[in-house]
Amino acid sequence: MSSVLSLNKTRSRWLTFGLLALGLALLPFLVDAGLGRSWVRLLDLALLYVILALGLNIVVGYAGLLDLGYVAFYALGAYVYAWLSSPHFGLHLPFWAVLPLGAALAALFGVLLGAPTLRLRGDYLAIVTLGFGEIIRIFLNNLNAPVNITNGPQGINLIDPVRLGSFDLSQSHALFGYTFTGIHLTYYLFLLFTLMVIFISMRLEDSRIGRAWVAIREDEIAAAATGINTRNLKLLAFAMGATFGGLAGGLFASFQGFISPESFNLMESIMILCMIVLGGMGHIPGVIFGAVVLTLLPEALRYTGDWQRNLFGQIYIDPADLRMLLFGVALVAVMLYRPAGLLPSTRRRREFADAQG
Amino acid sequence: MDIFLQQLINGLVLGSVYALVALGYTMVYGILELINFAHGEITMMGAMVALSVIGALALAAPGLPGVLVLGAGLVVAIPVCVALGLLIERVAYRPLRHAPRLAPLITAIGVSIILQNVAMLIWGKQYIPFPAILPQGRHTLYGASITDVQIAILLLATAIMLLLILMVQKTRLGRAMRATAQSRQVASLMGVDVNRVIAATFAIGSALAAVAGVMVSAYYGLAHYYMGFLLGLKAFSAAVLGGIGNLGGAMLGGLLLGLIESFGAGYIGDLTGGFLGSNYQDVFAFFVLIAVLVFRPSGLLGARVVERA
Numbered sequence: 176m177s178s179v180l181s182l183n184k185t186r187s188r189w190l191t192f193g194l195l196a197l198g199l200a201l202l203p204f205l206v207d208a209g210l211g212r213s214w215v216r217l218l219d220l221a222l223l224y225v226i227l228a229l230g231l232n233i234v235v236g237y238a239g240l241l242d243l244g245y246v247a248f249y250a251l252g253a254y255v256y257a258w259l260s261s262p263h264f265g266l267h268l269p270f271w272a273v274l275p276l277g278a279a280l281a282a283l284f285g286v287l288l289g290a291p292t293l294r295l296r297g298d299y300l301a302i303v304t305l306g307f308g309e310i311i312r313i314f315l316n317n318l319n320a321p322v323n324i325t326n327g328p329q330g331i332n333l334i335d336p337v338r339l340g341s342f343d344l345s346q347s348h349a350l351f352g353y354t355f356t357g358i359h360l361t362y363y364l365f366l367l368f369t370l371m372v373i374f375i376s377m378r379l380e381d382s383r384i385g386r387a388w389v390a391i392r393e394d395e396i397a398a399a400a401t402g403i404n405t406r407n408l409k410l411l412a413f414a415m416g417a418t419f420g421g422l423a424g425g426l427f428a429s430f431q432g433f434i435s436p437e438s439f440n441l442m443e444s445i446m447i448l449c450m451i452v453l454g455g456m457g458h459i460p461g462v463i464f465g466a467v468v469l470t471l472l473p474e475a476l477r478y479t480g481d482w483q484r485n486l487f488g489q490i491y492i493d494p495a496d497l498r499m500l501l502f503g504v505a506l507v508a509v510m511l512y513r514p515a516g517l518l519p520s521t522r523r524r525r526e527f528a529d530a531q532g
Numbered sequence: 533m534d535i536f537l538q539q540l541i542n543g544l545v546l547g548s549v550y551a552l553v554a555l556g557y558t559m560v561y562g563i564l565e566l567i568n569f570a571h572g573e574i575t576m577m578g579a580m581v582a583l584s585v586i587g588a589l590a591l592a593a594p595g596l597p598g599v600l601v602l603g604a605g606l607v608v609a610i611p612v613c614v615a616l617g618l619l620i621e622r623v624a625y626r627p628l629r630h631a632p633r634l635a636p637l638i639t640a641i642g643v644s645i646i647l648q649n650v651a652m653l654i655w656g657k658q659y660i661p662f663p664a665i666l667p668q669g670r671h672t673l674y675g676a677s678i679t680d681v682q683i684a685i686l687l688l689a690t691a692i693m694l695l696l697i698l699m700v701q702k703t704r705l706g707r708a709m710r711a712t713a714q715s716r717q718v719a720s721l722m723g724v725d726v727n728r729v730i731a732a733t734f735a736i737g738s739a740l741a742a743v744a745g746v747m748v749s750a751y752y753g754l755a756h757y758y759m760g761f762l763l764g765l766k767a768f769s770a771a772v773l774g775g776i777g778n779l780g781g782a783m784l785g786g787l788l789l790g791l792i793e794s795f796g797a798g799y800i801g802d803l804t805g806g807f808l809g810s811n812y813q814d815v816f817a818f819f820v821l822i823a824v825l826v827f828r829p830s831g832l833l834g835a836r837v838v839e840r841a
């Protein structure tokens with residue numbers, strides 16, 4: 176009896192997986208046909224933010240360490256890619272060599288930053304990481320003289336796209352009788368990395384390490400008392416989050432072909448934080464949901480411009496300015512009314528319910 | 533020698549402003565163990581409101597003496613900031629007092645972003661110049677110069693800080709604040725209305741922030757919706773440097789940070805052989821912050837902080 180049930184369960188599980196895979200594979204074409212090319216680009220960006228949000232989720236969601244300078248790791252990954260794969264230094268290394276390098280450097284910086292600060296209380300960590308993010312940005316902005324390393328505020332452009340041999344991912348290709356444009360191909364590349372990051376996150380969540388992180392988040396002293404090496408595990412969370420940040424940075428650089436310090440300001444960190452808070456800290460589907468919704472939000476907000484014009488005859492509030500304001504309101508409102516996020520995990524909901532009760 | 537003296541003066545003036553803002557951080561932290569991220573934005577709001585009033589008055593009554601106009605700006609800015617501080621405490625922090633630590637931190641960030649963007653919607657994205665109403669006097673002191681505005685900032689900041697110390701040490705409210713900082717439960721058992729004390733702390737901190745905001749905009753001659761972020765970060769660093777939760781520490785930390793920045797920016801070019809210039813001025817606060825947290829997390833004057841579960 177039970178074996179039949181489990182067989183059915185496995186079969187339906189495979190069916191769900193199959194449908195999901197098919198849906199994800201067809202998504203860019205459906206979006207392209209239904210909403211237009213620019214939305215496919217947004218889809219690519221959404222995947223990038225899913226990677227970033229899942230990376231930050233390890234630090235904030237699992238280990239409970241508020242990192243407000245996460246964008247610094249993103250920036251490091253992007254600049255490493257730009258340095259090693261653009262005319263800036265005349266280097267053109269292949270992406271499979273550069274991406275891991277960027278991720279590794281980001282991880283190294285994560286450890287360097289974490290080592291002195293992680294023994295401190297959580298709120299100090301927030302401030303120090305905030306400062307760290309600003310330091311990196313100030314250096315990126317100013318390291319163009321006397322030796323031009325970052326090209327200052329102008330940023331670095333003409334960054335190589337991802338190339339496999341002679342296969343340039345940013346160009347259109349005819350495959351199996353269909354034409355795949357650059358943004359479609361980028362979608363599949365990003366999807367691959369996103370699935371990898373999701374997989375790693377899922378495996379981490381149920382592992383010894385993941386459980387130790389949750390223990391640290393819920394009560395650090397009790398965790399230490401049960402024999403968890405809290406310092407090393409916090410460092411690991413930091414390094415792991417930074418790795419994903421660096422990876423996303425490299426992908427971003429190859430995707431845009433241009434980076435400047437302006438892309439890596441504090442608001443970007445806040446936006447990624449907002450994604451995981453909104454979706455549900457520590458809960459993978461919630462984080463993915465938050466990342467996708469908040470990436471698509473600015474595009475949706477464009478319509479408020481039309482509404483304003485229809486209602487008042489002119490635009491009072493620039494929709495782009497509305498975005499950050501909404502993020503702020505969302506952070507406060509979610510924390511006050513649904514502290515576990517819009518798609519919370521059961522454990523998280525219990526935790527907050529206990530604390531409130 | 534004159535460069536040294538000049539940087540000393542600049543550092544002290546800047547530092548006394550940092551100290552005023554740092555006091556707001558340190559008082560709230562002392563009582564609630566909460567980093568009030570929005571404090572820098574309250575400073576910005578103070579500057580913006582005061583500038584609007586000053587600008588309007590300077591247009592409406594051009595003959596009025598500058599000090600009077602400035603006073604009017606302060607008289608409007610202080611209540612606005614106090615109301616804002618109280619509102620933030622009531623709406624964003626009080627409901628979360630027993631929530632996990634991360635929750636109030638995140639709302640604090642949210643509030644600070646809301647304030648920033650509201651300010652941007654009201655006053656726009658451009659820099660707002662400070663009207664030329666103040667005396668432009670300049671005095672020379674052993675080869676260094678000091679302006680009337682700088683002297684006024686120094687005197688006013690010192691007076692406010694002395695008053696604050698007196699208030700905390702001598703008055704009933706001050707005693708209630710100290711008791712609440714030691715233990716909220718015990719203080720409330722002794723008949724202290726803890727919620728009122730916390731509200732009063734936010735009110736005082738916000739009033740100081742309003743004054744500091746006006747000082748900064750008068751000193752640099754402009755205000756901007758984003759000015760609160762960096763100012764807040766530096767002031768927080770100053771509070772940590774002095775020992776967070778400690779009033780004297782915030783003042784000392786503010787002055788020290790002002791001096792470090794001023795001397796750092798003045799000499800970094802010579803020290804690094806021209807490799808790094810004064811455009812790295814803003815980095816010093818963060819390095820100070822990280823260094824303090826690594827080597828002496830309790831700050832210069834702070835008691836040892838024990839991790840509480």
